[in-house]
Amino acid sequence: MQEAFSDSVTATSWLRDAHDWIHRRAEDAGLRLAGPIDQRRVRPWSTQLVAPTDRGPIWFKANCPSMRFEAALHRRLAALSPADVPPPLAVDEDRGWILTADRGATLGDDHPPTVEDWSGVVGRVAGLQRLVADDGEAMLATGLPDCSPASVADRFEQMVERLSDLADDHPAHLTASQRRALLERASQVEDAADTLAASTLPVTLQHGDVHPWNAFLDGRLLDFGDAQWAHAVEVLDVPYGWVVSNSDLPWERILQAWGAVWSDVVGPRELRTLFEASQYTHAVNRSATWWGCLLHATSAEWQEWGEAPRHHLMRIIEA
Incomplete structure (x- = not known):
């Protein structure tokens, strides 16, 4: 039986990989982490982590298998129309991971x-x-x-x-x-x-x-x-x-x-x-x-x- 998504994304090994990826991609974007990474939300379909940086918080999202396409789709849409879709800081299409800057209030x-x-x-x-x-x-x-x-x-x-x-x-x-x-x-x-x-x-x-x-x-x-x-x-x-x-x-x-x-x-x-x-x-x-x-x-x-x-x-x- 396949492991539940919410169980996999709260496992120590998965979080270690996600944290490492966030650190590397933040550095690539010229950002320096300024505090611990917080797993803000876990749902059957996605999880969000927030990392404070020297230029404000950044948001990480990972999706369940059926919604893994979002990372690649977001990158495509942002390239076509950044006025409508904020460009991500980083994307891992294979894992369905996306890192974005904080855009303020909704x-x-x-x-x-x-x-x-x-x-x-x-x-x-x-x-x-x-x-x-x-x-x-x-x-x-x-x-x-x-x-x-x-x-x-x-x-x-x-x-x-x-x-x-x-x-x-x-x-x-x-x-x-x-x-x-x-x-x-x-x-x-x-x-x-x-x-x-x-x-x-x-x-x-x-x-x-x-x-x-x-x-x-x-x-x-x-x-x-x-x-x-x-x-x-x-x-x-x-x-x-x-x-x-x-x-x-x-x-x-x-x-x-x-x-x-x-x-x-x-x-x-x-x-x-x-x-x-x-x-x-x-x-x-x-x-x-x-x-x-x-x-x-x-x-x-x-x-x-x-x-x-x-x-x-x-x-x-x-x-």
């Missing part, structure tokens, strides 16, 4: 986001999506998962069967009635995927987790571990869920801000249709992301987060 750390804040974030995301839409081969070469509309129907079937086959007491288990309810929606999932595939908006980078703590105050973006190569409009699903669940902000204005970047490609009426279709495809793709990042979880971690793959797949019933 939007969520500073204040409750306003409509203007959200409009700025989704507008920046849309601009980055347009920039990389023709760079698919290089994006996928980083290991970024291909979740394009043409792949959704098969992924839906795989996820339904995968979760149905789990033990009855597993937190992600689909009951027989849930399985039937989902399979009754299979044609709607296929129709939604076909609608997106036929649209004028492209398949491109889908950040996967756009929320107030994944955008710095200067507007630049972070945390691409949930990213996918998917239909452009799917990137709005997480912001939509956050806005309607945590505020009374007018979603329509935020949707319009994202659409304004694509106004020469898609009109407001079609955009709404595409956004509705994306509720089906994103539910499938998000479920698959959660499944992948929990494959190397401990039993306790499965109990804490294991409902997520089923929860997101069941959103198809509500779409």
